[in-house]
Amino acid sequence: MAKRKVKNDFQPRIVVFACNWCSYPAADAAGINRLQYPPNVRIIRTMCMGRVNPAFVLKALEMGADGVLVSGCHFEDCHYSFGARKAAEQYQKLEKIVQLLGIEKGRIRQEFISAAEFPKFVQVVHEMVEQVRKLGPNPLAKSLLPGHKEKREEMAVN
Numbered sequence: 001m002a003k004r005k006v007k008n009d010f011q012p013r014i015v016v017f018a019c020n021w022c023s024y025p026a027a028d029a030a031g032i033n034r035l036q037y038p039p040n041v042r043i044i045r046t047m048c049m050g051r052v053n054p055a056f057v058l059k060a061l062e063m064g065a066d067g068v069l070v071s072g073c074h075f076e077d078c079h080y081s082f083g084a085r086k087a088a089e090q091y092q093k094l095e096k097i098v099q100l101l102g103i104e105k106g107r108i109r110q111e112f113i114s115a116a117e118f119p120k121f122v123q124v125v126h127e128m129v130e131q132v133r134k135l136g137p138n139p140l141a142k143s144l145l146p147g148h149k150e151k152r153e154e155m156a157v158n
Contacts, residue, residue, distance in 0.1 A: 050083030
């Protein structure tokens with residue numbers, strides 16, 4: 001793929017699928033402890049990251065997300081015993097699908113974050129935002145939300 005020019009003011013939209021038992025409480029604890037992460041991150045609470053089908057991630061990208069993070073319990077801490085392992089298998093499938101579709105691998109990420117690791121949650125979200133900012137707007141987004149359309153048109157001109 002050709003290298004694209006990206007303006008520094010581009011704010012990528014990131015969707016986080018967060019496990020109800022570990023990563024969602026980590027995000028909550030980050031807020032309680034006044035640790036900030038970018039406001040352009042939207043968290044979707046799931047009962048288990050093992051329930052996040054690759055189709056959900058692809059749908060988020062299709063609907064305009066610039067990046068997607070799937071986050072949940074460590075294997076040994078999984079509330080459902082098998083959910084984190086299933087999520088790891090699902091993510092391997094997702095990586096292959098993303099490669100076949102020509103989507104940059106940096107637009108997706110999986111992390112295992114316990115409820116007590118709220119600083120790690122904030123760090124991972126910041127890393128994800130910066131990584132996606134470098135990639136630029138999602139070229140495959142089907143529906144363009146306000147403010148994003150202009151950025152995409154600028155990218156096409158450059």
